[in-house]
Amino acid sequence: MTLATSCDSKSQPEGLKNLSVLFTPIQLGPLTLRNRFFMAPLTRDRSIPTNVPSNLMVEYYRQRAKGGAALIIAESSLVSRQGTIWPHAPGIWSDEHVHAWKKVTDAVHEEGAYIYLQLLHVGRIAHIDAPEQIASGEPVYAPSPIRAHAGNLSKFRFLPGEPGPSTPVEIKDPRKIIEQFRNAATNAKKAGFDGVEIHAGGGFLVHEFLDNTVNKRTDEWGGSVENRARFGLEILRALTEVFGPGRVGVKLAPTGGYIDIGMPLEDTIETFTYFITEADKLNLAYMMLLRYSETMNPIIDGKLRGTKHDVIQTYRPLVRNSKFFVNQSYTPQEAAEHIATGKVDGVFLGTAWIANPDLPYRVKYGIPLSGFDFGRLYGARDASVLSEEELAKGYTDYPFAEQVQEKALLN
Template sequence: MTSFATPLQLGPLLLKNRVIMSSLTRDRNRVPGPLQVEYYTQRTGAGLILTEGTLIEPQAGIYSDEQVAGWKKIVDSVHAHNGHIFLQLWHVGRVAHPLLQDGRPNVAPSAIAAKGGKFRQLEGHPGFVTPTAIDDPEHYIALYKRAAERAKEAGFDGVELHSANGYLSHQFIDNTSNQRTDQWGGSAENRCRFPLRIIDEISGVFGNDRVGIKLSPSGGYNDMGMTEKDTTETFGYLIKELNARRIAYIQLTRYWPFRDPAQRGTYVDIFQWRNLINSEHTKFFANTEYDSEQGAKALKDGLADAIVFGRLYIANPDLAQRLINNQELNTNFNVKHFYGGDCVGYTDYPTYEQQHTVHA
């Protein structure tokens, strides 16, 4: 019977368990240093660590030699503690703001602004602005490839394409943000061309069995969401194509109303595509608001090959061990320190053992 403790063969990697640490963008990775080394090392009990979203061009990311060197120290420490780690490749597209990019415009497949938005770093908290339509998507595909090359230089075990949550790759997939009339828009095949081209290019760097992708079919966050019919058709096509490429895994996130205050998204059963993914070569990762019972059941029933945990990995650096040992989870999050800052709310959460140590 498959459980959290069951090892998982992921391409050439043997994961020690089926607990995956989600990408948790904590805004502390402009140039990774000792604090980030400690943070990721604390969580090496995970079968696989997915790094926080790491931009492929300025501001914070993996486009400079200094950043590569910083990430290499993290990777080396994770490996020294018998862990595996993938870098998540990220471009935010239209939900950036020019004032946070030295005046450079935000970009998107089409010049359509996302509704809403708020930038806590900017006075007055302005919302999203109209992006500049991308002239040549191949330029950005090349940036993803270069970022993958740098991730390989840093020693990462693989890379994940962030193609969810309303960021650039997702913006090409969704027909509400992509209204192009060229080969990059229109049909499901054309709208999926951008993420598939990226997958092909980064697979050429790492090998297809060291590449994953994150998808959020239900939309919602960052003003995303198609009709149920278009969603089923589009993601059905995309997942078939990804499975044919025999990548390491496809990560699907469930609908989360908390991230959809404007109710732009549509509840979609992510398991409707389960039979399109051949787990002999491509694993199915399930994400979003899983607790220990739900995750254990999904594994037991064969719905997912592994469960991805996000916020629970913030307050539980030893989450995998707690889940495997059926121990109480810490749900006391320091929300004020989710983003940015120092060690507070980042590396100061105790393990189960530390919580329950009795001092004489």
């Protein structure tokens, strides 16, 4: 299948003409993206048997690049060996990871797309008994020794009893972790990635430093807004030194909530206004903000944990030197409307890519999107005992639209 990168309105059904803006190119730093179909990072737990990207992952990313994605952000990759809630998450701290990821980036580039890698340290959202944490020989780290409340979004389903996160140990010198991010970015560049994105949301480590309900430090890394923002900003500076201007992005979640995090509204706006303003001075490629979603916010002690506010209205005016992107359960129709009206520069779509490797083609011609099998969204609890054929189900076996149409004709 050859996917056109422009959209002829005459070839579209009447109701889809307003989607044509999704097929317009956009400049992202030094890269010219062929359209505005961006694929958000999606954890899929297929790094078998431990944390090294598999050949199955090569096929998965190739399919979506072939299907028309302009920019793919590869799934959260750990900057060091950690005991995460995902038993088969990929890493990017060793030469073995570099060689494995290089197969992915080569495949994506061969299909005409670009690919960034999302870098992650989970912080306190880890468990001391997880195999990878044990192998690391390190404790669970966080800005302060405050344990996250256990919930459906933070249970270790591959451990007996499905426990929640462990009580963390305070990081003595955050500069050590900053250097882990720098090393991860260096490895990502060796692996052929076009850029990197830091995950500064999700209740993970960078987010934990920003949030005054989690970060109770009294040194230069805690207390004031400037001190709490220091960790994330220093990481962004380090990554920009590795990749150069226009090749580093950041994912932010000001509305909080996810995995027991979030400040009062006044503190939230003050903190993220400062962070975004300072980050915008660093020649980043983009900032991607998650909008508020009740489905992603747990109820803890009878209260909804998130901080509801409009991230576009609140933070868009602060971003002048980077592209402003958004994410969180957008439809293609919403994405097109937001771009056409100038609210945002682009929208990352996530779950729509799972069962629709040719998402742009389907949108262009009004072909209904397929739903995905939630039961096979992630790798199995003990995926190391499954065959590649089993792991491919609900991962690389979703057909392209033309295959669906051909099958219908045969029947």
